[in-house]
Amino acid sequence: MIANACSGKFPDLSFEGHRPFTISSLFSYFIGFTDLIPDKIGYHDPGEMGGLWYHPIRLIRNIFIDVDGKIVKAESCRLLPYSALFQFPSFSLCLSIEEDGTFHAFIEGNPPKKARLVLELMPRPVWNSIDTFYYQYNDDSIDVMSNAFPWIHINLHFKNGYNLLRSDLIATSGSDLVLTISSKFCNENSLTKSLIPKLALEGSTELNSEDELTLERFNSAKANIIQLTKYVEGVGYGLTAGHPDFPWFFGIDTLLSVKGLLFAGLDEIAYGSLNLMSRFSFSGRVPHEIITSGKIYNQGDLEETALFPFAVYRYLVYTSKIGESTHLLSTAKQSFQYIFDHGLAGRGIMEDAEAGTGIDLDTVVFLYMSLKELEQLYSFYKDNEIILDTLDWSKHNLSMRQLKRLIDAFWIDERNTYANRIVNGFPKDNKFWTSILPFYAGIGDREHFENFISSTGGLHNISRNGEITVDAMNNSMPINTGMFVISALNYGKTEIARQFFYSLEKSYSKFSPNSFPEISNNPNGCYLQAWSAAIYIEDLIGGFLGIAPEGDVLKLKPAIDPMVLKIHSVSLKFRGKKIKLTIDE
Numbered sequence: 001m002i003a004n005a006c007s008g009k010f011p012d013l014s015f016e017g018h019r020p021f022t023i024s025s026l027f028s029y030f031i032g033f034t035d036l037i038p039d040k041i042g043y044h045d046p047g048e049m050g051g052l053w054y055h056p057i058r059l060i061r062n063i064f065i066d067v068d069g070k071i072v073k074a075e076s077c078r079l080l081p082y083s084a085l086f087q088f089p090s091f092s093l094c095l096s097i098e099e100d101g102t103f104h105a106f107i108e109g110n111p112p113k114k115a116r117l118v119l120e121l122m123p124r125p126v127w128n129s130i131d132t133f134y135y136q137y138n139d140d141s142i143d144v145m146s147n148a149f150p151w152i153h154i155n156l157h158f159k160n161g162y163n164l165l166r167s168d169l170i171a172t173s174g175s176d177l178v179l180t181i182s183s184k185f186c187n188e189n190s191l192t193k194s195l196i197p198k199l200a201l202e203g204s205t206e207l208n209s210e211d212e213l214t215l216e217r218f219n220s221a222k223a224n225i226i227q228l229t230k231y232v233e234g235v236g237y238g239l240t241a242g243h244p245d246f247p248w249f250f251g252i253d254t255l256l257s258v259k260g261l262l263f264a265g266l267d268e269i270a271y272g273s274l275n276l277m278s279r280f281s282f283s284g285r286v287p288h289e290i291i292t293s294g295k296i297y298n299q300g301d302l303e304e305t306a307l308f309p310f311a312v313y314r315y316l317v318y319t320s321k322i323g324e325s326t327h328l329l330s331t332a333k334q335s336f337q338y339i340f341d342h343g344l345a346g347r348g349i350m351e352d353a354e355a356g357t358g359i360d361l362d363t364v365v366f367l368y369m370s371l372k373e374l375e376q377l378y379s380f381y382k383d384n385e386i387i388l389d390t391l392d393w394s395k396h397n398l399s400m401r402q403l404k405r406l407i408d409a410f411w412i413d414e415r416n417t418y419a420n421r422i423v424n425g426f427p428k429d430n431k432f433w434t435s436i437l438p439f440y441a442g443i444g445d446r447e448h449f450e451n452f453i454s455s456t457g458g459l460h461n462i463s464r465n466g467e468i469t470v471d472a473m474n475n476s477m478p479i480n481t482g483m484f485v486i487s488a489l490n491y492g493k494t495e496i497a498r499q500f501f502y503s504l505e506k507s508y509s510k511f512s513p514n515s516f517p518e519i520s521n522n523p524n525g526c527y528l529q530a531w532s533a534a535i536y537i538e539d540l541i542g543g544f545l546g547i548a549p550e551g552d553v554l555k556l557k558p559a560i561d562p563m564v565l566k567i568h569s570v571s572l573k574f575r576g577k578k579i580k581l582t583i584d585e
Contacts, residue, residue, distance in 0.1 A: 015034045016035070018037060019033065019034045020512050023227075025097045030053070030084075036073065042244040044127040044245050048061065049245055050244055051063075054186075055232050055248075056125055056293040056294075057131070057152050065115060066116045066170075067116070068114040074086035074093075088111070090111065091115075093107050102181065105178055105179035116170050117171040118168050119156075121144075123144055126248070126292050149293075152185070155181070156180075159180075160178055185233060195268075203573065205541065206570070206571045206572075208568045210568070218540060221260075222266065225239065225534060229269050235276070235292060238254065239273045240530065241530055242525075242528055242529035243526055246529075250289055251286050251289070251308075253530055255310070256531050256534070257530055260535055263572065265572050284335040286305045288300035303366065306363050306364075309371075309373070310373045313377040317376055322381060333393070335370075336398060340398060344363055344364060347360070359421065361421065365443070368407065371399075371400045371403070374391055378391055380552070407438055408445075412429055429458070433470050435458050436487050440483045440484070466503040477518060477520070478517070482501075485497045489546075498560070543559065545558055545565070545583070546558050547570070554572075554579055558583060569582045
């Protein structure tokens with residue numbers, strides 16, 4: 001496995017400069033820089049979000065090469081999702097992570113005699129957690145153990161021995177393996193190992209395209225999602241939000257990514273993520289933020305709770321795995337009940353000083369989407385007791401017709417936009433991106449969309465240079481830009497959709513090689529973000545290719561000329577089968 005990871009087929013493209021990157025497995029990941037110069041990164045724990053992580057523990061802050069007391073800069077770096085190859089004048093260093101989380105450092109070539117591999121051994125718990133550590137020092141290895149998380153037992157093995165200077169571990173380099181780091185828990189836990197093949201790229205959606213850039217972006221988007229999927233003992237496994245600052249589980253990020261996960265054929269990741277949200281929910285209230293220590297940092301409120309049923313129902317429509325999902329259906333029913341019991345007024349997606357003072361548009365739209373998807377699911381499972389009960393309950397308490405009338409009440413004629421919130425019966429336009437949501441869901445009137453994109457419409461208040469902006473600083477998030485791509489396609493505006501999709505494409509590799517970022521025009525966001533990768537897949541497969549279920553089959557209805565798409569076929573999973581859809585020219 002070491003030879004495969006470190007001597008395998010790295011891409012020809014190499015990267016120079018000081019750019020962050022991630023290599024990853026289901027159980028661990030390493031955040032470093034393409035020139036291997038040590039640095040600080042992240043703001044949750046300021047400067048401490050990089051390095052080698054076995055969540056909820058950061059083990060090593062930086063790894064670098066020292067020659068005669070001076071840090072040496074790598075000339076270039078080539079990357080795979082699980083390994084990085086650094087080129088120096090006379091040798092190369094490969095850092096890789098095995099499927100079971102084992103980390104390796106491997107040197108090839110002729111390093112200078114005074115070259116040393118240096119590791120900053122600085123264990124610390126994940127953000128908002130407390131821990132202390134104890135060590136066992138052996139002749140050729142060190143064991144690091146946690147007091148707060150007793151299953152954490154990590155062994156660092158140095159083939160050529162080591163020296164310890166303060167927090168720096170120094171391994172004399174050579175032309176053979178110099179370092180192996182392994183987790184006793186990951187190595188001995190057969191249950192977690194059984195997850196590995198289920199979460200791999202094998203069996204995921206495949207594109208047949210002559211456009212190499214489209215293929216690269218699509219395959220990288222799938223790889224980004226897998227890189228950010230993590231198993232944490234006592235918590236579960238699922239999609240984490242992003243690197244470096246959100247390496248834990250978020251309700252809204254997960255739920256807005258589910259469509260992309262299913263289009264990508266990564267349904268096991270979708271299941272684990274939904275299962276995790278269900279486990280940590282309380283009476284149907286789906287949490288916003290679950291740290292890898294097992295602590296719920298933010299209990300969430302209406303946005304996640306309203307969207308959770310949609311994600312569950314969409315998962316079941318695409319996978320038909322209803323036998324193992326009864327608990328998800330029950331949680332979805334509880335989510336409806338929670339909203340009904342507490343009312344539609346409450347915190348939605350906007351985190352501002354007035355949150356909770358009225359009814360937020362995103363809450364109502366997400367709720368409508370969930371009820372609509374419930375009807376679709378019912379067409380497959382008319383005898384399922386939970387589905388029948390939920391559908392019957394919704395007809396008496398939260399009908400789609402009532403919600404559509406409420407959504408229409410958000411429209412402001414004089415501004416040609418949907419309000420973001422209704423306060424005391426009056427629609428209030430905060431010029432926030434959630435105005436696009438009725439169009440994303442396909443429930444806004446066509447006339448409203450025409451007015452929204454007009455010269456006097458609301459789109460001009462929330463967009464700039466073909467991107468949706470999210471704040472007064474004009475920061476733009478690919479997730480919102482990608483959602484507007486779907487919005488434009490829903491109303492047949494393919495040229496507008498292509499303009500915004502082009503902006504989404506440009507965000508790829510903007511701040512980190514082969515990665516979709518959190519913010520497309522600001523390096524201070526996460527350089528690797530799950531929902532950005534997921535929305536790219538959703539735009540391509542569900543948007544431009546127009547793939548959607550009709551009954552128990554998938555239909556392909558391209559939104560633009562297939563010659564423009566340059567995609568000839570797509571093979572994807574649907575209800576237990578791999579289906580190949582061919583695009584006729």
